[in-house]
Amino acid sequence: MPSKFLVTLTALALAVLSAVLLFAPVETLIALGPQSGPLSSLPPPPGALLVAQLYAAALLGLAGFNWQSRREIACGNPSCTLPQTNFIHFMAGTLVLVKPVLRAPGIPLLAGFAVYALFALLYAWVLWGPKRG
Numbered sequence: 001m002p003s004k005f006l007v008t009l010t011a012l013a014l015a016v017l018s019a020v021l022l023f024a025p026v027e028t029l030i031a032l033g034p035q036s037g038p039l040s041s042l043p044p045p046p047g048a049l050l051v052a053q054l055y056a057a058a059l060l061g062l063a064g065f066n067w068q069s070r071r072e073i074a075c076g077n078p079s080c081t082l083p084q085t086n087f088i089h090f091m092a093g094t095l096v097l098v099k100p101v102l103r104a105p106g107i108p109l110l111a112g113f114a115v116y117a118l119f120a121l122l123y124a125w126v127l128w129g130p131k132r133g
Contacts, residue, residue: 003083006122007070010086013115014063021056025049031108062089080127087123094120
């Protein structure tokens with residue numbers, strides 16, 4: 001997969017996720033929360049909303065970084081900052097999502113895990129896969 005396409009796709013995916021978290025944090029947290037049991041009908045605590053929106057702001061910054069850098073990709077070089085940044089973000093996100101997915105695998109969590117794992121694998125391939133030329 002060409003690096004420019006991957007970086008553009010990453011920028012768009014992060015921008016969409018950040019918009020969802022910025023403008024619908026309550027609905028998103030409810031969808032990601034417990035699907036059954038006594039806690040399933042409770043709204044998320046106010047601190048969770050703040051953390052979700054701060055996370056969304058960070059995602060938006062990372063999306064902007066990807067969008068602005070998509071024309072300057074010189075990857076295939078392991079010292080390339082953008083793929084390393086993206087790999088760290090997506091790999092850490094994948095590892096964070098493992099425990100909740102194993103505890104209560106709902107569709108939103110499984111989808112998030114799948115997307116994060118896919119991007120982590122793609123960026124690992126960009127960083128450590130076969131080199132061109």
